[in-house]
Amino acid sequence: MKVVIIKISLLFVISILSLSVSAECTFYPGQREASIQLKLPPTISIPRDATNGTIVYRTETTLASPSNSIKCTTSFFSGSISAGVSNVNGTFPIGNNTGLAWRWTRGGSSVGQYPSGTRNPAGDYDSNGETHGIELVKDSSYLSNGAKVPAGTLGYYVRDGLRVLSVAVTATEVIAQSCRSPDKIDVRMGSPTxxxxxxxxxxxxxxxxxxxxxxxxxxxxxxxxxxxxxxxxxxxxxxxxxxxxxxxxxxxxxxxxxxxxxxxxxxxxxxxxxxxxxxxxxxxxxxxxxxxxxxxxxxxxxxxxxxxxxxxxxxxxxx
CATH class of the missing domain: 2.60.40.1090 (Fimbrial-type adhesion domain)
Structure with missing residues (x-):
């Protein structure tokens, strides 16, 4: 009896999972994934010992007629995914040991990694008039001076697993700044008795x-x-x-x-x-x-x- 109950239970869970990941959002005819192009400054300066989580740079843009309309027949989750390495909290490392990461923003707030937040109701959606962007974040106790963010696509904004937006950036270099200080100081104490x-x-x-x-x-x-x-x-x-x-x-x-x-x-x-x-x-x-x-x-x-x-x-x- 125990064996039979376990087998039935496993089959039931598998059936539920297969239903939960089925795609319920699709593009309308002629619509497609839209691309956001963000221009970063050639260099970005931050304090050398800034604490982890410090926002190094933030930029956003308001979209106009991006032609990415979709129809969702059931409620769904949204969120961001990375074109490279992922992280469960939606902050995605950049490169190898640079000490930098990025995260997607929408309307001035960070977007979690897909699937995140609460379900959105069924209906028609597009990104017209929405404000999307990125934050660059110090993500390590060690920030490599001259850490580079390469040009190219960083990641995607998805609804029900459907990629509706991508974000690409120009290249930038992060300069860890500090004051100049002497390497050695000699203090003459005199000759007290x-x-x-x-x-x-x-x-x-x-x-x-x-x-x-x-x-x-x-x-x-x-x-x-x-x-x-x-x-x-x-x-x-x-x-x-x-x-x-x-x-x-x-x-x-x-x-x-x-x-x-x-x-x-x-x-x-x-x-x-x-x-x-x-x-x-x-x-x-x-x-x-x-x-x-x-x-x-x-x-x-x-x-x-x-x-x-x-x-x-x-x-x-x-x-």
Whole structure:
């Protein structure tokens, strides 16, 4: 009995599926798939570290008399399909490892991959007066600088599986933009005496800055991190305190990094350039302070004078 029930159940499901995929939308005589031709700019600039899902570029056009009228005898689904690689959410990768994807838009909203949304009622349909287009989207944590969108057909808009529109684009290249920053900054700390390390009224701060120049106007925000180098590991990351490197001869001393107003840098944190920075500014200085401090538990007698060098890495994200 169980075997018989399973066989009947499978046959029933197959019968239902075969009915659900039968074509119920057809072109009227003389009507056919219409083509949308979208002209992209030769290059598109975006911040180098833009978050995944950032819309890189959007373009749409309103169709006039596209000659793609169809008749649908039953309700149906619509949606987009790709001429290349597909993705279940309707965002289709472009090329191999470019970090770019595209999706179809209709009336200013993204269109899901076919079949998507709710069923459309039976009736006559065409695309006259409809607005269709595409969005280019950053789709990976890595965006290849110079990623190319080749000229040609990207995909199709379908109703009940019937391709009623195709979209083709001209070629473009995406340029990942960032400010220019120095590869290395040397901060001269001077020659403080051991006694100054114990004088709270004479902290011996040294000010320095990281200058960012040639910032493109597509950058909306700048985030940065301070990462201890392997040669100068953190002693207390919460207060920005790092070790001297192995070439240093001084003992009992560490280097502390602070913001320009004297606040501690948490080396596990991410900081936003906010003070005075505005999108479109061509250059900006990130001001900081550094000072030598005696290590916890070290007395003045334990401090050994000598060279005191340290390194820290500065990681910048442009958004």
């Amino acid at each position: 051991a006694s100054t390390l114990f004088d709270p009224n004479n902290p011996q701060y040294i000010s320095f800055s990281i200058r960012l120049t040639e910032c493109p106007n597509v950058i909306n925000a700048i985030h940065y991190r301070l990462i201890p180098a392997a040669s100068s590991p953190a002693i207390d990351a919460r207060v920005g305190l790092i070790s001297l490197n192995a070439s240093s001869t001084a003992k009992g001393v560490g280097l502390q990094l602070l913001s320009d107003y004297g606040g501690y840098y948490d080396l596990n944190g991410i900081f936003t350039v906010a003070r005075e920075f505005r999108p479109g500014m061509p250059s900006y200085d990130i001001h900081m302070l550094a000072k030598y401090v005696r290590l916890p538990g070290v007395s003045q007698a334990d401090i050994v004078p000598g060279t005191a060098n340290a390194e820290i890495m500065f990681l910048i994200n442009y958004l």
